Amino acid sequence: MTRTTSLQGIDWAGVLDEKGPRYLQVVRFMERAVAEGRLRPGDRLPPQRLLARALGIDLTTVTRAYAEARERHLLHARGALGTFVAAPRFDTTQVVDLGMNLPPPPDGIDLADLLKRGIDQVLTHADAHLLMSYHAGGGSAADRAAGALWLKPMLGKLDEGRIVTCPGAQTALAGLILALTVPDEAILTDALLYPGMITAAAKLGRRLIAVAGDADGMLPDELANAAARENARVLYLNPTLCNPTARTVPETRRIQLADVARMHGLQVIEDDPYWALADDPPLPLARHIPERTYYVATLSKALTPGLRTAYVVSPDAAARGAFLTSLRAVSLMPAPMTSALTTQWIHDGTATAVLEGVRREARERQRMAAFALSRVDIASQGIHLWLPLPARWTARSLTTAARLDGLAVTPAEAFSLDAPPAEAIRVSLGGVKERVRLKQGLDRLATLLERGETGEASLVV
Known part of the structure; x- marks a missing residue:
């Protein structure tokens, strides 16, 4: 706890009340203060020795915090004059990317260090020759055991024989489309959905049929009507923190949709990449109708895309075999090195630590967005x-x-099966590494929303 609350007009109360290394707690306090306008460009920070004494921590911790803040472009030092809040940094070569949907850097976690230690552990325990060789599709027994451990909060105890390890959810979805449908067959979906599913269905010659919904998700009666009308066999759902709407389908509606799927003989592809990021999410549909559901859980949205790992839980061993056959037409196997690293991280608890860091950072970024886009x-x-x-x-x-203002966002048409699409955009919060740059981007977006179209013609040269 802090020994004082104010230094040079800045209230430092509660700066050490969070989890993680103390130097990062100080940095996060500075980031929040900048985001909320309590620290402004040009404000002078307390001398490091004075701040260390006031917070009751050692000088080395404060020195490290100031150095990290400078790395994040929060502060700049001016010699004997002291350390000051930096002016906004404008990058002339890159836009602020609010369009790419990926998890933010995990709060309080050094991913580079975890990566080095994880690979060292993998190489210590595994044969390097085997890591560079071909492997049977679907993952090793250790990979499937790691998948069962990762999926336990969502699906409870699993038969590992139902699990397939895949090189990402996009590959898994393509394999499932091939396994469960034939060309020109209808797949029932929400009107707004993951663009990767739209692309996969189009390239594989399947038709996506939008089913009407409300604020709670797809309407059961509309699903029943569409299933009968289209003679459909497959339903695709992304029910938790849906991409793009961020809506979570409540438990009651999930049970109703499960009942319709059972009644009309629908196989369900439940694409659930964000379940682990939600606070107290409802049970997946796979818990209600496991005999009809292919559950897809990727680590790309919960941990990092670089792991290229997704798990698919099939209804039973026979369904798993049929899926694996189709999957091999898309991808022979996951990369053994990344699969081994993923398995290592799940078994030793690193994956859980990274997930908690991502969750903390995501909550902070959502709070920043709520403040900027009030x-x-x-x-x-x-x-x-x-x-x-x-x-x-x-x-x-x-x-x-x-885009002209240096921001990337994604319009509704990228997700929409309807014409014309909704007048809305998706804003992704994880693609910008530094919180300060994210704040700049959100502030600029807020200004645009307030301003409206200017009607000015673009420069032509």
Whole structure:
């Protein structure tokens, strides 16, 4: 706890009340203070020795915090004059990427260090020749055991014989489409869905049919009507912190949809990448109708895309075999080295630590977004948010204006099966490494939303 609350007009109360290394707690306090305007460009920070004494921590910790803050472009030192809050850094070569949906850097976690130690552990316990060789598709027994451990919070105790380890969810979805449908067959979905599913279905010659919904998700009666009308056999759902709407389908609606799927003989592809990021999420549909559900859980959205690992839980061993046959047409096997690292991290607890760091960082970034976009009703969980636009903007014009202002966002048409699509954009919060740059991007987006279209013509040269 702090010994004092104010230094040079800055209230430092509660700076050491969080988890993680103390130097990072000090840095996070500075980031929040900058985001909320309590620290402004040009403000002078307390001398390091004075701050260490006031907080009751050693000088080395404060020195390390100031150094990290400078690395994050929060502060700049001016010799004998002291250390000051840095002016916003404008990057002339890159936009602020609010379009790519990936988890943020985990709070309080040194990923580079974890990566080095994890690979060292893998190489210590595994034969390097085997890591560089071909492997049977679907993952080793150790990989499937790691998958069962990772999936236990979602699905409870699992038969590892039902699990397939895949090189990412996109590959898994393509394999499932091939396994469960034939060309020109209908797949029932929400009207707004993951663009990767749209691309996969189009390239594989399947038809995606939008089923009407409300604020709680797909409507059961509409699903029943569409299943009968289209003679459909497959339903695709992304029920938890849905991409793009960030909506979570409540438990009651999930049970109703499960009942319809059972009644009409639908196989369900439950794409659930964000379940681990949600606070107290409902049980997956796979818990209600395991005999009809293929559950897909990727680590790309919960931990890091670099692991390229997703798990698919099939209804039974026979269904797993049929899926594996189709999967081999898309990908022979996951990369053994990354699979081994993923397995190592899950078994030794590293994956859980990274997940908690991502969850903490995601919550902080959602709080930043709520502060910056105060006039917009947004979700408070996950790594993205859905912004319906005011009448003065269309999604396409806002996306274009944002690009000209150095921002990348994703318009509704990228996710939509309807024409015309909703006037909304998805804003992703994890693609920007530094919180300060994220704040700059969110502030610029807020200014755009308030301003509206200018009607100015683009420069032509």
